[in-house]
Amino acid sequence: MCGIIGYIGQKEAYPIILAGLERMEYRGYDSSGICTSDNQQLFLKKDIGRVEHLKKTTLPGNKGIGHTRWATHGGVLQKNAHPFIINNTFTLIHNGIIENHLELKEQLRKTINPQFTSDTDSEVILHL
Numbered sequence: 001m002c003g004i005i006g007y008i009g010q011k012e013a014y015p016i017i018l019a020g021l022e023r024m025e026y027r028g029y030d031s032s033g034i035c036t037s038d039n040q041q042l043f044l045k046k047d048i049g050r051v052e053h054l055k056k057t058t059l060p061g062n063k064g065i066g067h068t069r070w071a072t073h074g075g076v077l078q079k080n081a082h083p084f085i086i087n088n089t090f091t092l093i094h095n096g097i098i099e100n101h102l103e104l105k106e107q108l109r110k111t112i113n114p115q116f117t118s119d120t121d122s123e124v125i126l127h128l
Helices: 013-023 051-056 101-111 124-128
Strands: 004-009 031-038 041-048 061-067 084-086 089-091
Touching: 004 013, 013 031, 013 051, 013 061, 031 051, 041 051, 084 124, 089 124, 101 124
Parallel strands: none
Antiparallel strands: 004 061, 031 041, 031 061, 084 089
């Protein structure tokens, strides 16, 4: 089962989100990631394996979101870990399955020709 945690407040978001992801480790997962925001800039760290891999760094900002993932679409690769960012404007974390993601990808390729960076169904949402 995947997990999502977010934080907006006065404190640095990264350690709070990291602690939340660690509390969800019992659920199991294959990758994890955190995105924070500071002064209109998005910062991202994601990796495969245990949440402890995220402890090797910290990201600035007092708001952010974190995710633990079980692979459904796309293999256990860093590029498939959540969150996803587009144009340093939007970040996305998604739990669930987009059953028509292949059709949506094909429609997007015909209209705006986006650069997909993962093999997941979730990334389609950003481009929509």
